[in-house]
Amino acid sequence: MQIASWVVRQPGAAMSHEIREETAHPGEVIVQVAACGVCHTDLGFYYEGVPTRHPFPLTLGHEISGHVVEAGEGAERWVGRNVIVPAVLPCGDCEACRSGRGPICPKQIFPGNDVHGGFGTHVRVPARGLCPVPDLGGHDLNPSGVDLAALAVIADAVSTPYQAIIRSGLEPGDLAVFVGVGGVGGFGVQIAHALGAAVIALDVDDGRLEQMATHGADVTLNPARVDFKQLRRLVREAADSRRIPTWRTKIFETSGSPAGQTTAFGLLGHGGYLSLVGYTPKAVEVRLSNLMAFDAVAQGNWGCLPELYPAVVDLVLQGKVALTPFIERRPMASINEAFAQLHAGGVSRRLVLIPES
Numbered sequence: 024m025q026i027a028s029w030v031v032r033q034p035g036a037a038m039s040h041e042i043r044e045e046t047a048h049p050g051e052v053i054v055q056v057a058a059c060g061v062c063h064t065d066l067g068f069y070y071e072g073v074p075t076r077h078p079f080p081l082t083l084g085h086e087i088s089g090h091v092v093e094a095g096e097g098a099e100r101w102v103g104r105n106v107i108v109p110a111v112l113p114c115g116d117c118e119a120c121r122s123g124r125g126p127i128c129p130k131q132i133f134p135g136n137d138v139h140g141g142f143g144t145h146v147r148v149p150a151r152g153l154c155p156v157p158d159l160g161g162h163d164l165n166p167s168g169v170d171l172a173a174l175a176v177i178a179d180a181v182s183t184p185y186q187a188i189i190r191s192g193l194e195p196g197d198l199a200v201f202v203g204v205g206g207v208g209g210f211g212v213q214i215a216h217a218l219g220a221a222v223i224a225l226d227v228d229d230g231r232l233e234q235m236a237t238h239g240a241d242v243t244l245n246p247a248r249v250d251f252k253q254l255r256r257l258v259r260e261a262a263d264s265r266r267i268p269t270w271r272t273k274i275f276e277t278s279g280s281p282a283g284q285t286t287a288f289g290l291l292g293h294g295g296y297l298s299l300v301g302y303t304p305k306a307v308e309v310r311l312s313n314l315m316a317f318d319a320v321a322q323g324n325w326g327c328l329p330e331l332y333p334a335v336v337d338l339v340l341q342g343k344v345a346l347t348p349f350i351e352r353r354p355m356a357s358i359n360e361a362f363a364q365l366h367a368g369g370v371s372r373r374l375v376l377i378p379e380s
């Protein structure tokens with residue numbers, strides 16, 4: 024079938040609207056895109072020289088929800104279903120996958136990186152790992168009132184912090200600290216709160232902090248307004264007042280900025296845990312020996328295993344994680360302006376692009 028999509032031919036140069044022919048191969052489906060969110064990672068590929076695994080020309084976009092319209096051999100049961108396409112689709116068969124290490128599957132498919140992504144009318148992806156979306160009709164089923172397009176952000180911005188939180192072993196009564204509460208961290212705050220943790224939100228944007236104060240953050244702090252020592256003391260006080268020791272404090276770096284990484288690392292205490300969820304190609308200087316001296320753990324997180332997606336969808340449909348106040352819908356035809364605006368830092372919500380019907 025014919026697919027129209029926005030193609031990057033040269034990083035930073037306007038994406039062109041192009042038509043190509045695609046057929047679902049065995050085990051694959053073609054999804055009619057309901058929406059595709061724009062991620063910091065797309066900006067990295069487009070502006071910062073982060074290489075995509077499949078070279079340009081390539082269509083970006085890995086935060087996809089949609090409707091399956093065509094299936095290859097063995098994937099026929101998916102036709103007609105609404106789905107979320109996980110940003111990372113492990114093969115499920117290799118040694119890494121069989122050992123539960125799907126995020127590092129060498130054969131994984133990451134739309135908009137390994138294959139053409141979701142900034143188009145349709146996308147061709149493997150059926151394995153797709154997350155079926157339950158019936159969204161009726162308030163009983165969907166008290167949050169979200170639609171299929173809004174669910175696109177689950178494919179990365181919501182599921183990625185979810186996996187990071189699950190891996191951290193966060194338990195009710197623990198303290199979760201999010202450094203950066205934009206696209207990813209704002210959902211992380213809500214998830215950690217829903218799981219029963221006390222939550223501190225850090226961001227240099229006061230508007231974001233205000234929003235998080237009504238969406239799960241118990242304490243909000245702006246690192247631009249206090250020096251680091253003071254910030255560290257305020258975090259400690261918030262923990263002490265709740266009798267939470269440093270070893271029950273889980274720090275999540277969700278800003279993907281060098282300053283955020285430095286702050287997050289600096290907040291580690293004895294037995295602490297740091298999860299790196301954001302990405303920056305820039306290097307930072309930290310005293311790595313703190314990990315040794317504090318018997319602390321730092322762990323990276325790549326995407327989210329498809330098997331964890333249904334739990335994330337449940338949190339959203341139960342209204343425990345709000346999407347609507349954190350996303351902004353735009354027509355996909357405005358993709359070049361949207362990227363430019365995001366790059367300039369002029370957008371505070373997660374942008375979700377809707378293809379023209």
Ligand SMILES: [Zn+2]
Nearest residue numbers: 062063064179
């Ligand atoms: Zn992403």
Ligand SMILES: [Zn+2]
Nearest residue numbers: 114117120128
């Ligand atoms: Zn694999």
